[in-house]
Amino acid sequence: MSDVPHGCQEKLAAMRLEIDALDRQIVDLLARRQHQVEDVVALKKAHNLPVYHPAREEDLISARRDQAKAAGLCPDYIEEIYRIIMRRSRVTQAGHMAGKAVRPGATVLIVGGTGEMGRYFADWFTGAGYLVRSMGSRDWDRAALLCEGIDLCLISVTIDKTPEVIRKIAPYLPAHAVLADLTSIKKLPLQAMLDAHPGPVVGLHPLFGPTTSTLDKQIVVATPGRDENACRWVIDQFSLWGAVIVRSTREEHDKIMEYVQSLRHFATFAFGQFLAAKKVPLARTLEFSSPIYRLEMGMVGRLFAQDAGLYAEIIFATPERRAMLKDYIQSVSQNLAMLEKGDKDGFKAQFQKIAEWFGPFGEQAIRESSFLIDKLIERF
Amino acid sequence: MSDVPHGCQEKLAAMRLEIDALDRQIVDLLARRQHQVEDVVALKKAHNLPVYHPAREEDLISARRDQAKAAGLCPDYIEEIYRIIMRRSRVTQAGHMAGKAVRPGATVLIVGGTGEMGRYFADWFTGAGYLVRSMGSRDWDRAALLCEGIDLCLISVTIDKTPEVIRKIAPYLPAHAVLADLTSIKKLPLQAMLDAHPGPVVGLHPLFGPTTSTLDKQIVVATPGRDENACRWVIDQFSLWGAVIVRSTREEHDKIMEYVQSLRHFATFAFGQFLAAKKVPLARTLEFSSPIYRLEMGMVGRLFAQDAGLYAEIIFATPERRAMLKDYIQSVSQNLAMLEKGDKDGFKAQFQKIAEWFGPFGEQAIRESSFLIDKLIERF
Numbered sequence: 143m144s145d146v147p148h149g150c151q152e153k154l155a156a157m158r159l160e161i162d163a164l165d166r167q168i169v170d171l172l173a174r175r176q177h178q179v180e181d182v183v184a185l186k187k188a189h190n191l192p193v194y195h196p197a198r199e200e201d202l203i204s205a206r207r208d209q210a211k212a213a214g215l216c217p218d219y220i221e222e223i224y225r226i227i228m229r230r231s232r233v234t235q236a237g238h239m240a241g242k243a244v245r246p247g248a249t250v251l252i253v254g255g256t257g258e259m260g261r262y263f264a265d266w267f268t269g270a271g272y273l274v275r276s277m278g279s280r281d282w283d284r285a286a287l288l289c290e291g292i293d294l295c296l297i298s299v300t301i302d303k304t305p306e307v308i309r310k311i312a313p314y315l316p317a318h319a320v321l322a323d324l325t326s327i328k329k330l331p332l333q334a335m336l337d338a339h340p341g342p343v344v345g346l347h348p349l350f351g352p353t354t355s356t357l358d359k360q361i362v363v364a365t366p367g368r369d370e371n372a373c374r375w376v377i378d379q380f381s382l383w384g385a386v387i388v389r390s391t392r393e394e395h396d397k398i399m400e401y402v403q404s405l406r407h408f409a410t411f412a413f414g415q416f417l418a419a420k421k422v423p424l425a426r427t428l429e430f431s432s433p434i435y436r437l438e439m440g441m442v443g444r445l446f447a448q449d450a451g452l453y454a455e456i457i458f459a460t461p462e463r464r465a466m467l468k469d470y471i472q473s474v475s476q477n478l479a480m481l482e483k484g485d486k487d488g489f490k491a492q493f494q495k496i497a498e499w500f501g502p503f504g505e506q507a508i509r510e511s512s513f514l515i516d517k518l519i520e521r522f
Numbered sequence: 523m524s525d526v527p528h529g530c531q532e533k534l535a536a537m538r539l540e541i542d543a544l545d546r547q548i549v550d551l552l553a554r555r556q557h558q559v560e561d562v563v564a565l566k567k568a569h570n571l572p573v574y575h576p577a578r579e580e581d582l583i584s585a586r587r588d589q590a591k592a593a594g595l596c597p598d599y600i601e602e603i604y605r606i607i608m609r610r611s612r613v614t615q616a617g618h619m620a621g622k623a624v625r626p627g628a629t630v631l632i633v634g635g636t637g638e639m640g641r642y643f644a645d646w647f648t649g650a651g652y653l654v655r656s657m658g659s660r661d662w663d664r665a666a667l668l669c670e671g672i673d674l675c676l677i678s679v680t681i682d683k684t685p686e687v688i689r690k691i692a693p694y695l696p697a698h699a700v701l702a703d704l705t706s707i708k709k710l711p712l713q714a715m716l717d718a719h720p721g722p723v724v725g726l727h728p729l730f731g732p733t734t735s736t737l738d739k740q741i742v743v744a745t746p747g748r749d750e751n752a753c754r755w756v757i758d759q760f761s762l763w764g765a766v767i768v769r770s771t772r773e774e775h776d777k778i779m780e781y782v783q784s785l786r787h788f789a790t791f792a793f794g795q796f797l798a799a800k801k802v803p804l805a806r807t808l809e810f811s812s813p814i815y816r817l818e819m820g821m822v823g824r825l826f827a828q829d830a831g832l833y834a835e836i837i838f839a840t841p842e843r844r845a846m847l848k849d850y851i852q853s854v855s856q857n858l859a860m861l862e863k864g865d866k867d868g869f870k871a872q873f874q875k876i877a878e879w880f881g882p883f884g885e886q887a888i889r890e891s892s893f894l895i896d897k898l899i900e901r902f
Contacts, residue, residue, distance in 0.1 A: 150569055157562050158578075162585070164555045168548060169586050169600055173593035175544045182537050189530050198538075205542070206549050213553035219610050220549055223603055230599050349812040353888075361812055388809055398810050401802050405793075406818060408857075413789050415872065416853040418879040420846075422781050425883075429768055430778050432729035432741055438786060438821055441814075443887030446880045450873035454866040464861045466800075471861075473796040474854050477788075481844045481851075486834040492795065493830035499798040503805075504827025507820040508733065 172227070179231045199228055200506060221509075232359075242382055243270040244375045251275045251292045253311055254299035259324060262352035263296065266383060282310070289314035294376055297323040297331070301455045305334040312338030320373050322346050326403055327459050328365045328392040336367055343367030344376060345392060347399075348385070351448075358384035365392045396460070403456050404463040405470060407445065411453065414442045434511065552607070579608050623651040624759045631655045631672045633691055634679035638829070639704060642732035643676065646763060662690070669694035674756055677703040677711070681835040685714040692718030700753050702726050706783055707839050708745045708772035716747055723747030724756065725772060727779075728765070731828065738764035745772045776840070783836050784843040785850060787825065791833065794822045 185191075206224050207217035250267045254260045255276025268274045277288050289295070295315055299307050304325050312335075315321060321339045323331045324346055332345040345365040354360060362385045364377050377387055390398075417424070428436060445453065458464060480488050497504060586604050587597035630647045634640045635656025648654045657668050669675070675695055679687050684705050692715075695701060701719045703711040704726055712725040725745040734740060742765045744757055757767055770778075797804070808816060825833065838844060860868050877884060 150565065154562065154565060157558060157565070161555060161558050161562075162582070164551055164558065165582065165586060165604075166589060168551045168555070169589045169593065169595070171544055171548045171551065172600065172603070173590070173595050175541060175548070176595055178537060178541050178544065182534065182541070185530065185534060185537070191534075202542070202545065206545055209546060209549045210553070213549065215549070215553050215556055216610075219606070220552065222606055223552070224545075226599070226602055226606070230596075349810065349815075359813070361810065363810060390810070394806075395810075398803070398807050401797065401800070402807050402810055402815055405796070406815065409789070409793050411873065411876075412854045412857060413785075414876050414880065415857075416785070416850050417781065418876045419853060420781070420849075421879075423778070424880070426774075427778050427782050430729070430741065430743060430770070430775075430782055433739070434821070434824075435729070435782055435786065437817075439883075440887040441818055441821075443880055443884045446873070446877040447884030447888050450870040450877070453873065454869045457869065458861075458864050458866050464864060467861050468858060469800075470796050471855055471858055473799060474792045475851050477792060477795075478848060478851055481838075481847050484838050484844060486838050489834045489837065490830040493791065493826070493833060496791075496794050496798045497826040497830070499801075500794065500804070500823055500826045503819075504823045507823030508827050511817070511820040511824050512733065512735075 175227070176230070183231075202228070204502070204506070243272060244378045244382060245293065246271045247273065248293040248375075249273040249275065249291055250294045250296060251277060251288055252296045252298055253277045253307055254297065257298060258352045259348075260296075260298040263298065263324075266357075267379075270379065270383075285311065285314045289316070289319075292316065292319050294320045294322065297321070297325075297335075300451070301325045301327060301331075301459050304331045308334040309338050315339055315341065317341045318372070320344065320376050321367075322373070322376060324348060326399060326456055328363075328395045330460075332365060332367050332392050342369035342372035344370075344373040345395075346376075346380075347395065348380075349402075356384065360385050361388055362386070363388045363390050363395055365390055365395050396462070400463050400466045404459070404467065407453055408457050408467050408470070410442055410445045411457070414446055417442070437511075555607070556610070582608070622762060624755045624762055625673065626651045627653065628673040628755075629653040629655065629671055630674045630676060631657060631668055632676045632678055633657045633687055634677065637678060638732045640678040643678065643704075646737070647759075650759070650763075665691065665694045669696070669699075672696065672699050674700045674702065677701070677705075677715075680831065681705045681707060681711075681839050684711045688714040689718050695719055695721065697721050698752070700724065700756050701747075702753070702756060704728060706779060706836055708743075708775045710840075712745060712747050712772050722749035722752035724750075724753040725775075726756075726760075727775065728760075729782075731832075736764065740765050741768055742766070743768045743770055743775055745770055745775055776842070780843050780846050784839070784847065787833055788837050788847050788850070790822055790825045791837070794826055797822070 203221055203224055206220050210217045210220035250272045252260045252264050252267075252274065255264050255274075256278040260276060264274050264276055275288050275292070277285070281288065289311070292315070295311060297304060297307055297311070304323055308321070308323070308331065312321070318341055319339075320342045321335050322344045323335065325331050326347055328345040328347060332343070335343045335345070344367050347363040347365075349361040349363065350357075357380070362377075362380045364387050366373070366389070381387055424439075428439065431439065457467070479485075583601055583604055586600050590597045590600040630652045632640045632644050632647075632654065635644050635654075636658040640656065644654050644656055655668050655672070657665070661668065669691070672695070675691060677684060677687055677691070684703055688701070688703065688711065692701070698721055699719075700722045701715050702724045703715065705711050706727055708725040708727060712723070715723045715725070724747050727743040727745075729741040729743065730737075737760070742757075742760045744767050746753070746769070761767055804819075808819065811819065837847070859865075
């Protein structure tokens with residue numbers, strides 16, 4: 143660099159020192175942030191609050207993106223850095239918790255333990271050092287023996303059989319044993335458990351299936367029934383495995399699940415139903431497909447690769463669900479006139495109203511799904 | 523969270539404010555750092571010094587790792603962040619070099635070049651070294667001038683205006699110029715182009731929107747019109763940008779797009795329409811959501827964050843599309859009786875038949891979407 147004027151070299155050196163000083167401050171702030179996060183985690187643990195908070199993470203990302211834009215920085219760049227910062231806190235928290243039991247050596251009976259979901263949780267409890275007993279539909283003559291001295295009875299049968307199984311098993315349970323179910327509705331099973339068992343009761347709804355390899359950030363909804371203190375260790379065990387516990391009432395849970403499960407699956411079913419009826423050339427449409435269409439078709443194909451009975455239970459679970467789905471069909475049908483008239487303006491007016499209702503979620507959805515599309519492109 | 527003491531909630535809120543304050547400072551410092559780097563790059567360029575300096579990067583990483591260790595942070599974590607910070611500076615510098623031209627210096631006129639998609643492709647062509655002219659709806663009095671000596675005329679207006687714009691612009695085109703459109707239907711525009719322009723004609727349909735940051739592995743459908751050899755450089759240019767070219771006839775294209783676009787977007791629209799009508803508590807459902815629900819809601823939210831007019835065009839583009847959508851509404855409605863009767867067995871029988879029709883695609887969809895769900899979990 144002998145051809146460089148001396149003044150310029152000095153100036154460059156000074157600018158670099160300035161950057162070094164900024165970097166020292168950045169790392170110093172990151173350290174202070176990490177310690178603050180550790181304090182939050184400690185406080186949350188002391189009060190048994192869920193550690194991970196997806197909504198707060200998205201708020202935080204949005205705020206930092208806005209700040210970046212205002213400061214002339216690329217918001218994606220700042221988001222990339224903050225994804226690492228937030229993953230770090232989660233890793234730190236989860237690292238020292240895996241595979242431990244909240245109540246080592248306690249005995250867990252899984253009723254329906256020979257089904258897919260039952261076996262799945264049997265593995266998790268066994269792995270954490272619990273004594274696990276499984277009970278199938280042919281084991282009722284051994285029910286008394288299987289229930290002897292258990293600390294938790296987990297009902298893992300299909301929705302339609304759950305109330306009956308609860309009534310049948312309850313008389314065998316020790317008074318102190320926690321009774322919990324895993325079905326995707328909560329009003330009926332919780333009431334059945336409260337009626338049949340005088341001891342601690344909690345309704346659980348794991349929002350994932352038995353193909354999920356890690357519980358990290360998977361959701362378990364917990365609806366309290368009776369004696370929350372006595373039930374806490376069960377909920378804590380799911381937290382310890384990395385699951386996020388969402389507390390809810392049975393009424394709120396069932397209302398929200400109408401949409402999150404029943405509507406969504408029914409809409410997907412109806413979409414696949416139409417593709418099949420029209421004999422759409424699936425393979426060729428995939429050749430014509432943008433990554434996002436591939437992703438959407440994947441959601442449809444995924445449904446039909448799973449168990450028909452499971453989806454029948456989810457969709458037909460309650461009269462409320464069926465009534466809501468009939469409303470949905472009405473709602474879809476109301477567009478007939480618009481299509482017949484070719485009423486683009488009517489469509490646009492409705493679209494705008496719905497977009498307003500979605501609010502900032504739309505932008506966030508673009509970011510999230512764009513990220514996934516990039517991943518899909520990277521891989522396929 | 524009614525079981526949490528009030529003081530604890532307050533303390534948590536205060537701690538979060540503290541974290542927010544730290545985050546603001548961090549982003550502020552990152553912005554100051556970026557500006558400082560830009561000054562360094564400018565100074566280096568002025569003196570023809572090499573911009574990228576690997577040795578300095580490694581020194582910097584080492585210093586930050588040491589600082590992290592001293593502050594009780596994981597050095598790998600800080601290195602991960604600093605790799606992003608430094609990649610950013612390199613990307614900023616390299617940004618204006620990307621893009622080679624198949625026919626450097628050729629002139630491209632984009633009719634509708636002031637619209638979103640038009641501007642998007644204007645940027646790509648400009649970036650690759652083409653001379654780009656943009657024409658908006660107020661530029662018709664300058665049409666002759668704008669068309670003088672052009673090599674490609676790209677029609678980028680909405681579907682409903684495309685045939686008319688083609689007829690108006692064609693008389694001004696040089697005989698050798700390639701005429702191409704970008705609409706999502708191909709029969710009508712291609713016929714209009716063939717009728718109006720005696721030179722090379724090709725129909726193009728890019729299966730992505732203007733928010734796509736890379737063309738890598740994105741699909742462009744090409745439907746031949748006239749003089750394929752003369753059109754080749756245009757198609758090759760899209761290939762060079764990384765797009766995958768799918769060749770099709772206009773008839774096949776339009777048939778497949780009924781499903782890939784019109785049906786899919788209409789179904790998503792109808793889903794969002796119902797959520798809005800029912801005032802579903804969106805934020806709370808997301809708290810209850812498994813990653814896959816989040817992904818599916820993302821698809822819905824994504825639609826409504828985009829342009830209403832664009833979707834109106836796609837959905838209402840042709841009488842065939844509207845007829846197909848009416849069939850779809852009929853198909854969804856046929857499930858009313860099943861819901862009214864609570865006919866689970868009928869549902870299961872239909873489900874099985876559809877699953878058979880999907881065939882091996884279902885398993886593939888499970889694999890693909892499971893991969894994406896893992897990515898989603900990693901990130902969110």
